[in-house]
Amino acid sequence: MDNSSESESEVSESEIADYSEKxxxxxxDGELKVKVKVDTFKCPFCSGKKKQHYKYKELLAHATGVAKGSAARNCKQKANHLALSKYLKNELAGDAEPPRLQLTVYSANQSQAVVNDMYVWxxxxxxISPLRGNDDKSLLxxxxxxxxxLAxxxxxxVKTIWVEEDSAVAVVPRFSGGMDGFTSVTELEKEYEVKRCGKKDWSYKTGDWRxxxxxxxxRGDDYNCQGSIAEYLSTVGKLRSFSDISKxxxxxxxxxxxDLADKIAKKNEDYNQxxxxxxxxxISLQRVLRQKEELDQTYKEETKRMQEISQRNVYRILQEKEMLSKKLEYRMKDLDAWSKELDKKQALTELERQKLEEEKKKNDAxxxxxxxxxxxxxxxxxxxxTLVEEHKRKKxxxxxxxxxxxxxxxxxxxxxxxxQELKGKLKVMKHREDEDDEDVKKKMKKMNEELEEKCSELQDLEDTNSALMIKERESNDEIQEARQELIGGLSGLLSDRTNIRIKRLGELDEKPFLKACKKRFKGxxxxxxxxxxxxxxxETLKDSGWMVSIQTRGD
Known part of the structure; x- marks a missing residue:
């Protein structure tokens, strides 16, 4: 049906039955496959659905539910599923599973009797509980x-009835009308029959029946007999055969x-929608989330870029402000200096010029x-x-x-x-002299010669050491004399006219500036x-961040 034309897809509610024929x-004709295996079917019109395989009843319920769906459903889909429902009922009805009833299993004779018997429904x-001598009637x-x-x-x-003719209490328990009730009442009857306390036993009343x-x-005979039990049964129930009840x-x-199939189909349809x-x-939410993430990322990047630009602009503005402040300060100082210069120029007189000339002459001298x-x-x-070098040399x-x-x-x-070592060896040799060993005597002679030689060398070293000690004392005396002479020479050089002075760090010597200005400017x-x-x-010397840079140039 995917190849149908556009006109065929537009079907109204009144045309559904006609359109379903195609x-x-x-x-x-077998153009659309429904049956997959022996008991497995599929819907050819719902290929995109999650569930593809159905049992016969499930597919029939699905087709019927979609065909009877709400008015909001596509009419074309309704027509297609109506045709599928009709096809399943007419062509594939033999593949339907027979209905299963959970009934109590009996023998052949018993089952025939159950079907033919009339029951109170x-x-x-x-x-029946006969009243004995010591029984409490009110309790029974x-x-x-x-x-x-009987729970x-x-x-x-449960309904209790007093049976006067038998002096007994008749109890009539009522069960549910379905097969569960039939099962319960059958179990009750079987239990009493096993104990030989069934209906036949009550009819005969043999032995100690009380x-x-x-x-x-x-059953029907209880319903049609006379007595209070039959009256109650005819009042609250009616006779029906087992086959009628089963049908x-x-x-x-x-x-x-x-009904459940229709509801399931509708629920499945609603679920699919x-x-x-x-x-x-x-999908829409994921798309929105991706767009949101992209926008967030773009916003963060743009915010970061704007912050960087703002920081650079602020830093540039602060630098420009600082430069302008310095320029303004320098301009203010220049203006103050020019104002002072003008004041000085106005205050200068001829007498002051003469004084300046006299001072100039003094300065020249x-x-x-x-x-x-x-x-x-x-x-x-x-x-x-020279003295220092001489002192260093002597030192x-x-x-x-x-x-x-x-x-x-x-x-x-x-x-x-x-x-000392040779003397010790000689002593050892002297102890071994009694052995008359010629080699020992030669070694002793040789060691005596070495000992005399070492003693002479020791004497020479002591003489040399004494001479060096004398020279050391003389050198120390010369160094002390040179030191005293250097101290005396420096003391004589440090006068009022020498250039060697002690000066505090950071103080400005104004004389070189005055001398340079007088050379370059006049008056x-x-x-x-x-x-x-x-x-x-x-002001520059007071600035702790200012560093002196010294450049050395070659000739």
């Missing part, structure tokens, strides 16, 4: 007592099964004297350097002598140890530039 013909039993007539006693047969209710309780299933139960079961909508919603002092200072520095000589003395001392100690402008430079360099 798919029915296709099913009958709803199913009822009769229990209590329905609750018998309902509890194993699951009766719905000491027994009798029971059986209520009615089967019809009810068939109706219930059909809900499942389809659920899948659509899941001072500069000439300073030049002479610097020459003398240079010569003094040369002498000091190195003294250190060399000390090292030589240490080496001589080590050699002396080594010789003393060797002498009042030199003093103004001198003041500006001093102020600027004093």
């Amino acid at each position: 798919p029915y013909k296709q099913l009958r 709803p199913w009822m039993g009769i229990v 007539l209590d329905s609750a007592y018998w309902l509890k006693k 194993r047969f699951n009766p719905l209710e 000491f027994k309780t009798y029971g059986w299933c209520a 009615e139960e089967m019809q009810k079961s068939s109706i219930v099964v059909d 809900v499942q389809y909508k659920y899948n659509e919603q899941i 001072v500069n000439s004297s300073l030049q002479l002092a610097s020459l003398e200072q240079k010569r003094t520095d040369d002498r000091v350097l 190195d000589e003294a250190l060399n002598k000390i090292r030589q003395l240490e080496e001589e001392l080590n050699n002396k100690q080594k010789l003393q140890m060797e002498i 009042e402008e030199a003093e103004v530039q001198y003041a500006i430079l001093c102020s600027k360099w004093q």
Whole structure:
């Protein structure tokens, strides 16, 4: 049916029966396959459904349910499933499973008797309990007592009747109208028959019948006889054959099964629709979640980029602000300096100019004297350097002598140890002299010679050591004299006119600035530039972050 035209897909409710003829013909001709195996079928119109294989009854219920579906269902689907339902009933009815009833199994004679017997319906039993001398009549007539006693047969209710002619209590338990009730009343009858307390035993009343309780299933003869039991049975029940009851139960079961099948088909249809909508919603939700994740990622990236741009802009603005502040500060200082310069220019008089010229002459004289002092200072520095080098040389000589003395001392100690060792060996040889060994005497002679040689070497080392000690004392005396002379020379050089001074770190010497400004500028402008430079360099020296960079250039 997937190849049908567009006009065929538009079917109205009134055309469903007519349109179903075409798919029915296709099913009958074998163009559409329904039967898969012996007891397995499939729906050719629901290929996309999750469930593909059905039993005969399940597929029939599915087709019937879809054909009778709600008005919102596609009319084409209704027509297709109506044709499938018709095909199953007409062509494949022989493949349906026969209905199964769970009935109590009897022998052949018994089953024929059960079918032909007339029973009181709803199913009822009769229990007779004769009254004995010591029995409590009121207890035996209590329905609750018998309902509890017969509880194993699951009766719905119990009716007690006094039978005057037999002085007995008749109990009539009523059971459910279905096959469960028939099973219960049959079990009751069998239990009493096994005890030989059935209906026949009650009719004969042989032996000690008053000491027994009798029971059986209520049938047509109980219903048609005379007495209070028959009156009650005719009041609450009616006579029906087992076959009629079975047919009615089967019809009810068939109706219930059909109804349940329709409900299951409708539920399956609703479930499939809900499942389809659920899948659509899941796909849509997944798509929305992916879009949301992409938007979140884009938003995070854009936010991060904007933050970085903002940070760079803020940093740039702060740098520009700082630069502008510095420029403004420098401009303010320049303006202050120019204002002071103007004030000074206005205040200067001819007398001040003369004073400046006199001071200039004095400065020239001072500069000439300073030049002479610097020459003398240079010569003094040369002498000091000579003394320092001489002191260093003598100190190195003294250190060399000390090292030589240490080496001589080590050699002396080594010789003393060797002498002691030779003396010990000689003593050992003297003890072995009695052996008259010629080799021993030769060794002793040789060792005596070595001992005399080592003693002479030791004497030479002691003489050398004494000479070196004398030279060391003389060198120390010379070093002390040179040190005293150097200290005396430096003390004489440190006067008011020398350039060697002690100066605090961070203080600015203003004289070089004044001298440089006077060389480059003239008159009042030199003093103004001198003041500006001093102020600027004093602020620079106070800055802890400022570092002095020294560049050395070759000739």
